Amino acid sequence: MTLTLNKPLQFFVFFLSVFMLLALMPQQADARRGNKKGGGTRTSVNRSSNKNRNVNVNSNKSSNTNVNVNRNKNTNRNVNVDIDVDRRGRRRGGVWTGVAVGVSTAIVVGAIVSTLPKGCTTIIQNGISYQQCGTVRYQPQYSGNNVTYIVVK
Amino acid sequence: MRKIRMKKKIITSLFLLLGLSFSSMSQANEKDSSSEKELALSEMSLAIQALNNMSGYLRSLDRFSIHADIYVDEVLENGQKIQQTKSIAASVNPPSMLMVQTLKHEFYYNGDNFTIFTPKPEGFYATFKTPKAKTIGKLIRKAKDDFDIDIPLSDIFLWGSNNDNSSEIQEATLIGVERVNGVSCNHFAFRQKDIDWQICIQRGDMPLPLKLVITTKLEEAQPQYVALFKWDTSPILQNEQYYTFIPDENDHKIDFQPNKKNK
Numbered sequence: 001m002t003l004t005l006n007k008p009l010q011f012f013v014f015f016l017s018v019f020m021l022l023a024l025m026p027q028q029a030d031a032r033r034g035n036k037k038g039g040g041t042r043t044s045v046n047r048s049s050n051k052n053r054n055v056n057v058n059s060n061k062s063s064n065t066n067v068n069v070n071r072n073k074n075t076n077r078n079v080n081v082d083i084d085v086d087r088r089g090r091r092r093g094g095v096w097t098g099v100a101v102g103v104s105t106a107i108v109v110g111a112i113v114s115t116l117p118k119g120c121t122t123i124i125q126n127g128i129s130y131q132q133c134g135t136v137r138y139q140p141q142y143s144g145n146n147v148t149y150i151v152v153k
Numbered sequence: 154m155r156k157i158r159m160k161k162k163i164i165t166s167l168f169l170l171l172g173l174s175f176s177s178m179s180q181a182n183e184k185d186s187s188s189e190k191e192l193a194l195s196e197m198s199l200a201i202q203a204l205n206n207m208s209g210y211l212r213s214l215d216r217f218s219i220h221a222d223i224y225v226d227e228v229l230e231n232g233q234k235i236q237q238t239k240s241i242a243a244s245v246n247p248p249s250m251l252m253v254q255t256l257k258h259e260f261y262y263n264g265d266n267f268t269i270f271t272p273k274p275e276g277f278y279a280t281f282k283t284p285k286a287k288t289i290g291k292l293i294r295k296a297k298d299d300f301d302i303d304i305p306l307s308d309i310f311l312w313g314s315n316n317d318n319s320s321e322i323q324e325a326t327l328i329g330v331e332r333v334n335g336v337s338c339n340h341f342a343f344r345q346k347d348i349d350w351q352i353c354i355q356r357g358d359m360p361l362p363l364k365l366v367i368t369t370k371l372e373e374a375q376p377q378y379v380a381l382f383k384w385d386t387s388p389i390l391q392n393e394q395y396y397t398f399i400p401d402e403n404d405h406k407i408d409f410q411p412n413k414k415n416k
Contacts, residue, residue: 041226041376042369043303045343045350046311046318112410122405129277129405142279143410144301145258147271150410 107136111151112143193324200325200341204352207360208313218244218388221306226376234374241305244388248288250396253305260304261398262292268398269302276404290314300409306380308365321345330356333363333381347371359386 120133131138131149138149223239243253249264259270264287270278281300283292289310296302304310311317324344331340331353338353353364367378400406 040369041228041372041378042348042367043225043305043378044307044311045345045348045365045367046308046316124405127406129407140275140277140405140407141410142269142277142300142302142407145269145303147275147277147407148410 107151109151109153112148113138113151114146114148116149193326196327197322197325200327200343201319201322203327203339203341203354203360204312204319204325204343207352207354207362208317208319210360211309211362212247212313214245214247214386216246216386216388216390218242218385219306219309220383222381224377224379226374226378228372228374228376232374234376243306243309244391244395245289245310246391246396249292250391250393251289251292251304251310252396255305259398261396262289263393263396266397267292267296270398270404273403276401277407278398278400278404279407279409280398281409288314290316302409309362309382318345334383336363338363361386 116131116138117133120131120138123130123132123137129140130152131140136151137153139152140147140149142148219242221241221243223241225237225239227235227237229235239256241253241255243251245251249262251260251262253260257271259272261268261270262283265283266280267283268278268280281295283295285291293304293307293310294316296304312319322343322345326342328340328342328351331338333353337356339356340351340353342351343349347370349368349370351364351366352362355361355363361382361384363382363384365378365380365382369376369378
């Protein structure tokens with residue numbers, strides 16, 4: 001026995017299936033991305049924070065920063081900051097030239113890195129400790145349990 | 154005619170028998186499931202009771218030192234699961250003195266000041282005052298909420314405190330008696346929304362946690378955190394100075410990055 005559908009119904013079924021496909025596809029993609037990002041391994045049963053669940057998700061991420069791989073992620077984030085500046089520069093200048101490339105490699109004040117380049121020296125000014133690496137001056141700070149360096153000069 | 158009637162009778166009685174047996178079977182099943190439920194409930198209350206008993210005992214200790222071997226999974230971008238080994242030592246003088254040492258950090262709390270210290274090669278430290286918080290439980294919460302600092306082994310200090318999350322337990326089972334580092338313990342397994350966790354509580358009149366396993370269910374790879382604890386419930390009494398950070402001449406005081414979550 002074959003199922004016969006009239007034409008409007010056929011169209012309806014066709015559009016429904018297309019709609020379902022479109023509706024489902026991005027969700028799958030999101031799920032896959034979500035797996036890759038990951039929240040990290042929980043290291044305590046009792047949540048030390050009484051705030052909402054988002055905070056706890058973040059807390060898991062911070063526990064993750066102990067792994068070098070994730071530290072590199074932080075560095076990447078700073079590279080992104082540089083790119084943003086670069087874009088702004090490009091918009092202002094309107095021309096994609098070597099100057100723009102120069103801007104993109106320059107280290108911007110306010111950028112945060114988790115590792116310093118080699119050959120830095122500690123300097124203390126007004127009781128505050130800085131790391132001088134060539135022409136760039138970094139101020140160390142605790143970001144959670146880890147020390148990061150914010151560019152101040 | 155008679156034969157046919159007889160046949161009919163036999164058939165109806167057979168059906169009756171079948172029906173009866175089915176109904177009795179289903180009744181038996183109902184009984185089984187209800188008793189199973191009762192058993193599960195009593196097991197859960199037993200496990201929770203054991204957990205509360207342990208928590209109460211932890212909070213009753215006037216001082217202790219603990220050494221923990223930690224095995225923690227980290228999942229790489231490619232899905233590879235890596236197990237890292239860590240070692241943590243803590244010296245605790247409740248309610249408000251704590252010193253924790255890990256490979257990379259030292260944490261000091263003397264009731265007034267909390268200091269996180271990153272030894273050489275960095276030699277950095279940062280301090281915040283704790284005017285209101287006079288308990289380790291409150292300190293852990295302030296460190297997390299205000300500065301995003303995770304103090305290791307926080308469960309040991311939070312069980313039995315106001316921040317105890319044992320109300321989130323959905324299922325609890327007694328697995329059986331096991332031995333950790335040669336000490337007998339009762340193994341319990343708990344299920345929560347985001348995590349499954351297991352604990353082995355020392356048998357006898359000192360119900361200390363000897364092993365803790367946390368499985369993160371939100372992650373596809375289900376990474377685990379495993380902690381094995383060695384306890385000393387009568388360590389040498391240390392004075393306040395022991396819990397106070399005293400910087401070396403090569404150590405540098407730095408700031409905490411403002412916590413974005415508070416903004």
